[in-house]
Structures are given as C-alpha cells and as structure tokens.
Amino acid sequence: MDYLNDTPNSRKNKHLNAYDRGQIALLHSEGLSPYAIGKRLGRASNTIRNELKRGTVSQIKGNKTVNIYFPDTGQRVYENNRKNCGPKFKLLACEDFIEHVLDEFYNLDHSLDSICGAAKRHNKFPDSEMVCTKTLYNYIDAGLLEIKNIDLPLKLKRSLKSNRVKQNKKKLGTSIEERPESVNDRSEFGHWEIDTVIGKKTKGEAALLTMTERTTRSQIIRKIADKTSHSVQETMTKLIKEAGDLFSTVFKSITSDNGSEFSELASIEEIVDTKVYYAHPYSSWERGTNERHNGLIRRFIPKGRSINEFSIEAIARVQNWCNNLPRKILGYLTPNEAFEDQLKQILYN
Numbered sequence: 001m002d003y004l005n006d007t008p009n010s011r012k013n014k015h016l017n018a019y020d021r022g023q024i025a026l027l028h029s030e031g032l033s034p035y036a037i038g039k040r041l042g043r044a045s046n047t048i049r050n051e052l053k054r055g056t057v058s059q060i061k062g063n064k065t066v067n068i069y070f071p072d073t074g075q076r077v078y079e080n081n082r083k084n085c086g087p088k089f090k091l092l093a094c095e096d097f098i099e100h101v102l103d104e105f106y107n108l109d110h111s112l113d114s115i116c117g118a119a120k121r122h123n124k125f126p127d128s129e130m131v132c133t134k135t136l137y138n139y140i141d142a143g144l145l146e147i148k149n150i151d152l153p154l155k156l157k158r159s160l161k162s163n164r165v166k167q168n169k170k171k172l173g174t175s176i177e178e179r180p181e182s183v184n185d186r187s188e189f190g191h192w193e194i195d196t197v198i199g200k201k202t203k204g205e206a207a208l209l210t211m212t213e214r215t216t217r218s219q220i221i222r223k224i225a226d227k228t229s230h231s232v233q234e235t236m237t238k239l240i241k242e243a244g245d246l247f248s249t250v251f252k253s254i255t256s257d258n259g260s261e262f263s264e265l266a267s268i269e270e271i272v273d274t275k276v277y278y279a280h281p282y283s284s285w286e287r288g289t290n291e292r293h294n295g296l297i298r299r300f301i302p303k304g305r306s307i308n309e310f311s312i313e314a315i316a317r318v319q320n321w322c323n324n325l326p327r328k329i330l331g332y333l334t335p336n337e338a339f340e341d342q343l344k345q346i347l348y349n
Contacts, residue, residue: 016043016051016078021071024051028069054078090131091144097125101136102146109299111154112136112147114325117332153299172258173266176277176286183253189215189342190252193290196227196261197297199307206307208315209235210297211254212290216338217327219293221319223312229264236268248273249346255279255287296322 016024020041027037034048041048055074056067091098097119104115113133119125131139139145140152182188190213197208207227211220220239224231240247253275256262266276279286300318301307323339326332333341 016047016074018071018075021051021055021074024048024074025055025069025071028052090135091139094125094129094131097130098145100124105147105151109321110325112152113328114332117328118326121326121332172263173276173278176255176279179253179255179277183214183255186215188252189213189345190250191215192251192254193287194254194256194262194265195287195290195294196224196232196259197294197301197307198227199301199303199305207231208297208301208307210290210294212293213335213339214289216335216342217289217293217330218335218339219319219322221297221315221322223307223310223315227261229261232261233264233267236265240268240272246346250343253277257281257284257287293322296325 020043023041024037027040032040034052035045037043038045038048051074052069054077055071056069057073058065058067060066100119101112101115104110105112110118116130116133116136119130120127136145140147140149183191192211192213194209194211197210199205199207204226207224209222209224209232212218222235222239224235243250251272251274254265254268255277256265257279258281262278266278268274269276284291297318300321301310323336324334326334330338
C-alpha cells in the first residue's frame with residue numbers, strides 16, 4: 001500500500017545520509033512515486049524528487065539510453081555541494097580593517113578583541129568592512145593573517161597550581177569578609193586592590209607596587225626600592241601627598257594580600273579616611289582585578305628579569321599602555337577614559 005494514514009515524525013532540517021539514499025534507491029527501483037517514498041521515510045516529497053534528480057545518471061543499455069538513480073552518485077554530488085555552502089571570507093573586502101588590526105596588534109600590543117571593539121565603538125570602519133573578534137581568531141587558525149597563535153600571549157596552556165591551605169596565619173588588619181557589598185559588586189568608584197610584582201628573587205632587588213581601581217580598571221604602577229613594608233609605606237606616603245584632599249575620595253578602600261610588605265599598610269587609616277582590607281591567605285582570586293593586570297605587566301617585564309634594569313620612565317610607559325588599552329568590560333572605553341569620567345562626577349557634581 002503506497003499511502004499511510006499516520007503522519008510521520010518531522011525530519012525538518014536534517015540532511016539525507018548514505019543509508020537514506022540506499023532506501024530511496026530500493027523503493028524507487030520498486031516503482032514507488034516520490035510522494036510514496038517520502039511517506040515511507042518521513043520526508044517531504046520535494047526532498048525525494050531533488051535527490052532523485054541529483055543522483056540520476058544516463059547509461060546506454062542495448063542501444064538505448066536509460067536514466068538510473070545511484071545512491072553513491074547522489075552522496076558525492078551532495079558532498080561537493082556542501083563544500084560551497086556557508087559564508088565566504090570577507091578578508092578581501094576588509095583589507096583596511098585588517099591593516100588596522102595588524103598595526104595596533106604589533107605596534108600597540110593591543111588584543112584582537114580590544115582592537116575590534118574600539119574600532120566599532122568609535123565607528124572607524126563601516127560594519128560591512130569589518131569582521132568580529134571570533135572571525136579574526138578563525139583567520140589566524142586558518143593561517144590567513146600574519147599573526148600566529150604563538151604571537152597571542154593568552155592563547156597558551158598554563159599549568160594550574162594545587163590548592164594549599166595554611167593554618168595560623170597572622171591577622172594584619174580588617175578581613176575582606178567585612179568589606180561592604182558596594183565594594184564587592186563594583187557599584188561604587190574608589191576601591192582599589194594592591195600588590196607587588198618582583199623580577200629576580202634576590203636581596204635588594206627593586207620591585208613594583210601596583211594598584212588597580214575595581215570599577216574603571218585604572219592602574220597605578222610605582223617602582224620601589226625593594227619588597228619591604230618600609231618601601232611600600234614610603235610610596236603610599238608620597239601618593240597621599242600627591243593626591244592631597246582628594247585622596248580619601250579617590251581611594252575609599254584598599255584591599256591587599258597578607259604579604260609582609262603590607263604588614264603596616266593599615267596604618268594609613270590613622271592619616272586618611274581610607275579603609276584597608278586584607279584578603280584570605282592563598283586566595284589571590286579575591287584580588288582578581290589586580291592579579292589580571294599584573295599579568296599584563298608581565299608582557300613587558302617577564303619573570304626572572306631584573307626590575308633594576310627598567311627606568312622610572314619605562315615603568316611609566318607600561319602604566320600608560322595599560323591605561324590606554326580598550327576593555328570589553330568597559331564597553332571598549334579605556335581605563336583612562338572611564339577614570340576621567342568618574343573624576344568629572346566628583347569634581348563637578
């Protein structure tokens with residue numbers, strides 16, 4: 001019986017496979033119509049007609065030309081057609097944008113996402129002449145750009161450290177557990193994370209004191225004589241003098257780890273109206289913003305490289321680069337732009 005009373009389960013948007021084509025060949029050889037074959041296989045009749053047309057070849061038998069459907073032929077034609085499916089590369093239509101990407105990647109060391117996002121935010125190119133960040137990475141994987149995966153600093157495998165728990169850690173000051181929710185959810189400007197970055201692990205080696213504002217991601221980097229509490233306090237005193245009356249407004253709180261270099265940091269609470277919080281031991285994720293930015297600094301000052309080799313001017317250039325890198329989380333504003341917007345609200349509101 002050619003016609004079935006029940007309605008077959010829908011196979012919409014599912015392509016025919018080699019087994020389906022074998023079934024079509026068998027039923028077609030039995031003389032069933034495309035409509036009847038479609039009913040048997042749960043397919044639209046037009047799908048069967050198109051497949052029969054795709055896989056039918058002409059052969060000569062007994063001085064006569066006959067048309068015969070071969071499932072292998074249908075499969076081969078289908079696979080060839082699929083090679084031409086999908087969107088085509090826009091690479092040639094986006095040459096100016098690609099040149100812009102290469103220029104900022106190599107000359108400014110910006111990430112692909114920050115370049116693409118900033119270009120879109122500032123309308124540097126029409127949408128039709130740009131590609132998205134994912135497409136740029138696809139081009140790199142396909143070898144279509146000069147940039148290689150080895151050139152991408154964060155596209156590398158990193159070994160994970162095992163968790164360590166240490167008891168009886170001395171308490172240096174107010175715990176991060178007492179930090180207000182407005183600090184935790186970044187809804188208020190003026191809350192900073194602080195840390196030190198070292199080069200060589202030798203006595204008397206210079207270090208960097210880094211501070212990152214949690215809302216704007218603005219970064220302060222200062223070269224200090226060594227990784228001691230005295231050097232940290234000396235730098236903080238200079239920073240308080242530089243900021244003047246604005247210090248407690250711009251620096252409402254500072255969160256540090258439990259390193260010995262920050263053992264005296266809480267003493268600034270006696271001088272200015274700034275609260276100091278200490279993270280839990282071995283919990284670097286509680287200062288994740290600062291840790292992430294320290295990773296950016298490592299692009300210029302790798303581990304094991306003496307910080308004594310870098311001048312104050314060189315450190316200032318690294319700070320300037322960090323603060324002028326467009327960030328996706330800021331809507332592709334730079335930390336400098338976001339920080340200036342916050343200062344304007346403080347000064348003029």
